[in-house]
Amino acid sequence: MSESTIITKQRGVWLLIGLIVTSIISFNVYLAFNTIKNLSAIQVSLANTGNIILRLDDLHISVISAESGQRGYLLTNDAAFLKPYQSALDKVQAQIAALKALDSEIPAQQQRIARIIDLSTARIAELEQHVTLVKNDKSALSLLALKATSHASVYEQLRQLFNDVNIEEKVYRAALLQRLSKSKNEALVTFTISGITSAMLVIILLLISWSSNRKEQQYLQLLEQKNINLEHTVAERTQELNLYAEELSRSNRELEDFAFVASHDLQEPLRKIQAFGDRLESSYADALTERGLDYLHRMRNAASRMSTLITDLLEFSRVGTRGRDFATTDLNQVLEQVLDDLEIAIKESAAQIDIVGSLPTIQADNSQLQQLFLNLLSNAIKFRQAKQAVHIVIKSQAYAASAAQLALCDNWYQLTISDNGIGFAPEYAEKIFTPFQRLHGRTEYKGTGIGLAVCRRIVERHRGEISASSKLGQGATFSIILPEQATAFAIIGDEDAPQQS
Incomplete structure (x- = not known):
């Protein structure tokens, strides 16, 4: 198996491991996020239902306080009872506004709360009307009528509504507490699994890293050995090339010497041929026939071409060896x-x-x-x-x-x-x-x-x-x-x- 194939496989293994680790970590993060989100939602719901119960109790107490103060004033005609009555009225208005700002998570509960607010508002208005009549000194007959038409029916409705809403909210809060306990247990299990998984991943990664380092050392040793072998091979080839270069150098020198000597040795006979041809033409031209003169002319032209050819060939061979x-x-x-x-x-x-x-x-x-x-x-x-x-x-x-x-x-x-x-x-x-x-x-x-x-x-x-x-x-x-x-x-x-x- 070639080194490139091994490296490619290693890269593929590391890529697969990286994908698995990333997937596991992402899944753990997702579980943790959902668990925290669920716990936060339950906490918000608990706070909301607790606020509803608290606001309803406060309103209930304030209505009762207003009625007690109003009744004391009606029975005794003592203005001292108007102080707790007026204080309760002031609180009721603020408590009704706070209660309106809350939304119950129980579908039917919101209608009951709205009914409580309406009845409380109506009851407070009725209390204020009675107090106003008494202050205006109506007849005893009117006062007796007012006393006769007791507020029992309205208060009974309010009490029943307060009781129903309170029970529903407490039941819902108990369910939320049960969900919270269950979610805490699930969160504990989730984080425990995540911790164990993370620890296992760290151990696996350490083992893989150790194995990879070991294999890398083996590959490095193998590569070093191959480099040593390659150096020996290169040294041998270099020695062969040096020998070849020396042989080629000697051959080139011999060829250059041969070309130089050959050109000079060949030029000398050509010069003699041309010289004797010139003498032959000048001294014996009259003795030669027309054909003889033609032969002589061709001989001299051939010698001239040969001389030019040798000169050009020598010039061609010296382009690389006689350059400046x-x-x-x-x-x-x-x-x-x-x-x-x-x-x-x-x-x-x-x-x-x-x-x-x-x-x-x-x-x-x-x-x-x-x-x-x-x-x-x-x-x-x-x-x-x-x-x-x-x-x-x-x-x-x-x-x-x-x-x-x-x-x-x-x-x-x-x-x-x-x-x-x-x-x-x-x-x-x-x-x-x-x-x-x-x-x-x-x-x-x-x-x-x-x-x-x-x-x-x-x-x-x-x-x-x-x-x-x-x-x-x-x-x-x-x-x-x-x-x-x-x-x-x-x-x-x-x-x-x-x-x-």
Whole structure:
């Protein structure tokens, strides 16, 4: 089983455990909340029913006190009895207002309380009427009538209502107390279960954490062992690569020495062939037939082409091994130098060269970029269309680099060199950068077919890219992408190759 699979499974297990723990905690919180809410509701109900009982008792006592004071005054005609009577009346009004503000939780109880309030109000009004009659000194007959029509019926109704309401509220309060006791027991059980559950969760989490730490230590040990093995493997591969690099370095040095010696050794016979050919033509031209002179001319041309080919091949091989250190290079100055070198060719072809905008300044090998521009502009002039003036346009602009390119350098530039020459078929857009690749015969255009291959090696040494696009008879466009700053590619085995810009 791979480490990634193990890590994925561990994450899944921890996620499941987290969900279970969260669910249990949420359920416990829900139970605790409901229990507290239920207890609070019962407490509120108890307080409400207690207030109702208390307010009713107070009202009952006040009505009785008012009646007692009124009766004493009626029987004795003593004004001293009016003080408790008046005090009771004042209390009754306040108690009735307080009682109206309360709502009983028993459906039928509220109607009884309303009836009590109505009867109490009526009874108080009746008491006040009797007292007023006595104060106005009505006849004894009227007083006897008032005494005869006793308040027994109204008071009996009030007493019965007070008694019914009191009993109902006390029964309801007893039920609430029973519910409160039950809820307390349930709360105790709930909190006990929550405590036990939480303790078990803590223990389980500790066990899981201990097990996870143990497995993590095992994985770390395994990973450390794999790292050690990987280090050994890397060391072995590095040693192999060093040996390969040394072998490649020796091979490159031998190839370079061979190329140098071969070029010089091959150039010497060619120079002799050309020299003796010149002497043969100058001294024995009269003795040779027309066919002999033709053979001599072909021999000298072949020797000249061979000499040029060897020179170009040597130049191609030295792009990476004979380059200079990178330095700040103004491409405007490089282009100006190249145009100065091509002055004669430009005049002979009546070429028009337009430079759009200013070229950038980058870190580069000045001489190699001169060779790059020289090869591209020479080709644009050489491969021109008959009876049409050469027109070359050189542009420069910022380039939107890829992520890999941005890792090398922040700023990139794109240079385009477009001409109105003969062009080439699109399928040759990549092949033209291959050494010795020619699209035309030697009689049409001179050259060895190595110039664009040199251009590609120069651009690649600068960590850039070069490409071409064209159609037959519609000119060609060469695109060069270069970084503002970059490290030069070094050829393994070349101690003199530039390593850093």
